[in-house]
Amino acid sequence: MFHEFTGFIKCGKCGENYRSEQTTYADGEKERYWRCAGKCGNESIKGSTMKKLTASVLGLDFFDEGEMDELLEKAVIQNGTVTFYFKDGHTEIRTYQERKRGYHHSKAYRAYMRELMQFAKNGDPESKAKAMELKKEWKRDDNRWQRQ
Numbered sequence: 001m002f003h004e005f006t007g008f009i010k011c012g013k014c015g016e017n018y019r020s021e022q023t024t025y026a027d028g029e030k031e032r033y034w035r036c037a038g039k040c041g042n043e044s045i046k047g048s049t050m051k052k053l054t055a056s057v058l059g060l061d062f063f064d065e066g067e068m069d070e071l072l073e074k075a076v077i078q079n080g081t082v083t084f085y086f087k088d089g090h091t092e093i094r095t096y097q098e099r100k101r102g103y104h105h106s107k108a109y110r111a112y113m114r115e116l117m118q119f120a121k122n123g124d125p126e127s128k129a130k131a132m133e134l135k136k137e138w139k140r141d142d143n144r145w146q147r148q
């Protein structure tokens, strides 16, 4: 499947291409991420962030793939910055910071957390013991930790 930034985003750490990955959050919202195809651990960037930054260096209000192809050579990601290489030889640097949505928990996990918080709020020894028990039980059941 072709995506607008395929072959365009390069890793500033190891030189690999960034490749896209779609994440579906627990609330059903979909988000495309771009991450290094190598194993260097360089930071990922959201497709939407990449589009915003690309539009910004091109002086556009909205992302335009045609303009991008015409004017830009590549984008290199390192240390929370994207360096855009223009075909005319100049570069523009943009910084970005992704808010981490982290792990998206299942309904069971959220219910578990609510229960734990309730026990913590009560604060009595019995509640503390129940909370410990609940934590132990939860840890045993590994598959409930699965990323959704």
Ligand SMILES: [Zn+2]
Pocket (backbone or CB within 6 Å): 011, 012, 013, 014, 015, 016, 036, 037, 038, 039, 040, 041, 042
């Ligand atoms: Zn890399």
